[in-house]
Amino acid sequence: MFDYLIVGAGFAGSVLAERLARDGGKYILLIDRRNHIGGNAYDHYNEDGILVHKYGPHIFHTNSANVFDYLSRFTKWRPYEHRVLASVDGQLLPIPINLDTINRLYGLNLTSFQLADFFNSVAEPRTGARTSEEVIVSKVGRELYEKFFRNYTRKQWGLDPSELDASVTARVPTRTNRDDRYFTDTYQAMPLLGYTRMFENMLDHPKIKILLNTDYKEIRDCIPHREVIFTGPVDEFFDFRFGKLPYRSLEFRHETRNVRVFQPAPVINYPNEHPFTRVTEFKYLTGQEHSKTSIVYEYPCSEGDPYYPVPRPENSELYARYKELAGAATGVYFVGRLATYRYYNMDQVTAQALTVYSKIRSGWVSSGSAARLLHLPLERGHEASLNR
Numbered sequence: 001m002f003d004y005l006i007v008g009a010g011f012a013g014s015v016l017a018e019r020l021a022r023d024g025g026k027y028i029l030l031i032d033r034r035n036h037i038g039g040n041a042y043d044h045y046n047e048d049g050i051l052v053h054k055y056g057p058h059i060f061h062t063n064s065a066n067v068f069d070y071l072s073r074f075t076k077w078r079p080y081e082h083r084v085l086a087s088v089d090g091q092l093l094p095i096p097i098n099l100d101t102i103n104r105l106y107g108l109n110l111t112s113f114q115l116a117d118f119f120n121s122v123a124e125p126r127t128g129a130r131t132s133e134e135v136i137v138s139k140v141g142r143e144l145y146e147k148f149f150r151n152y153t154r155k156q157w158g159l160d161p162s163e164l165d166a167s168v169t170a171r172v173p174t175r176t177n178r179d180d181r182y183f184t185d186t187y188q189a190m191p192l193l194g195y196t197r198m199f200e201n202m203l204d205h206p207k208i209k210i211l212l213n214t215d216y217k218e219i220r221d222c223i224p225h226r227e228v229i230f231t232g233p234v235d236e237f238f239d240f241r242f243g244k245l246p247y248r249s250l251e252f253r254h255e256t257r258n259v260r261v262f263q264p265a266p267v268i269n270y271p272n273e274h275p276f277t278r279v280t281e282f283k284y285l286t287g288q289e290h291s292k293t294s295i296v297y298e299y300p301c302s303e304g305d306p307y308y309p310v311p312r313p314e315n316s317e318l319y320a321r322y323k324e325l326a327g328a329a330t331g332v333y334f335v336g337r338l339a340t341y342r343y344y345n346m347d348q349v350t351a352q353a354l355t356v357y358s359k360i361r362s363g364w365v366s367s368g369s370a371a372r373l374l375h376l377p378l379e380r381g382h383e384a385s386l387n388r
């Protein structure tokens with residue numbers, strides 16, 4: 001009899017498998033319907049021997065020392081600060097918008113102080129911006145919003161920014177200095193030998209058994225287990241009882257080019273041209289030396305694997321109904337980006353899983369109670385990661 005059947009071998013499922021087995025001494029069956037571990041963070045060497053991320057670029061960054069220290073047990077790191085250029089008006093310009101973006105876009109020579117004045121002059125003030133349109137227009141005005149955000153967002157989400165929560169575009173800051181890093185977190189690094197190797201180290205324990213190519217529904221009634229940790233889509237778990245929760249999907253077009261370097265930055269965003277949103281060149285991320293280079297194009301779509309929960313009020317309302325069901329489900333914990341319908345980064349999912357483990361271990365989560373739905377008060381140190 002397994003103590004825990006864990007559904008999904010991504011960050012949520014793997015962190016919990018590791019903690020419950022290594023620290024808790026429990027017997028774990030970890031399953032995934034895909035043919036690999038790592039969830040969306042899975043990477044592998046392609047046929048040309050280049051390390052690529054199957055499900056698009058995954059860049060690790062966090063402000064949480066706890067999360068970074070925990071993952072450091074399973075990997076060494078390669079320092080890496082991510083940079084992105086956006087193709088706008090025939091130029092490749094830094095995004096997040098910074099001093100160089102504006103000076104180059106408009107052929108100006110502003111100082112940081114002058115740029116702050118410029119933003120103030122074009123911004124449309126809003127108190128408490130609620131939508132993804134308002135949050136950008138209230139900082140940099142309508143013209144820059146239209147050049148950098150409106151069309152990218154429409155392509156990525158199939159919705160106008162005015163229909164999405166502010167939290168979506170608020171992920172991208174605006175700067176008046178020349179800092180062109182995509183993230184400013186304290187810890188920014190890539191697993192030295194890749195994510196999959198990190199997951200392999202995490203799951204290398206005699207009390208963890210792994211079953212791939214296996215859907216939860218196929219085995220839930222025939223493999224004895226005490227409790228379930230579910231990290232797949234929450235609506236699917238409940239057979240879409242209240243209807244489908246919208247998730248945004250992507251198609252990835254991977255290509256290898258017979259050149260050392262394909263583009264001048266790790267990622268180039270295309271807000272206004274092409275049906276794809278961005279192109280990533282993996283060698284920048286991994287530091288790999290190779291005579292060829294591999295890239296991936298991301299084409300957003302509504303059908304396909306669920307990659308992004310879609311943050312908007314009606315979806316939150318629908319999720320709230322599933323959350324109530326999840327809270328009442330006996331012996332099942334819902335953890336991760338799909339199961340808690342949160343637009344979480346890898347570090348946030350790790351923090352959430354570590355918090356869930358702490359609650360399970362300390363017995364704070366009593367059997368069958370509503371507290372099983374894990375938006376519980378967080379451990380100190382995980383808060384920084386989750387509240388960004």
Ligand code: FAD
Pocket residue numbers: 007008009010011012013031032033034038039040041055056057058059060061214215216217231232233250307308335336337338344345346347349
């Ligand atoms: P997942 O990784 O989705 O794992 C869930 C697993 O459950 C999947 O492998 C799935 O096959 C399995 N599963 C689902 N249902 C079932 C079932 N019924 N039976 C069996 N198995 C099932 N985060 C960052 O921090 N930095 C980034 O740069 C970054 N870039 C991203 C780029 C893209 C294109 C995407 C889509 C996401 C990105 N993320 C990034 C987010 C990151 O992928 C997630 O935070 C993280 O992978 C979530 O982990 P998870 O375990 O919750 O879910």
Ligand code: UDP
Pocket residue numbers: 086095148149150152153156168169170171172269271
């Ligand atoms: N975004 C945009 N233009 C850009 C970059 C981002 O409009 O050049 C918006 C878009 O809505 C996107 C969101 O900001 O979905 C968050 O961007 P992020 O790079 O964090 O997206 P992710 O890496 O999660 O796909």
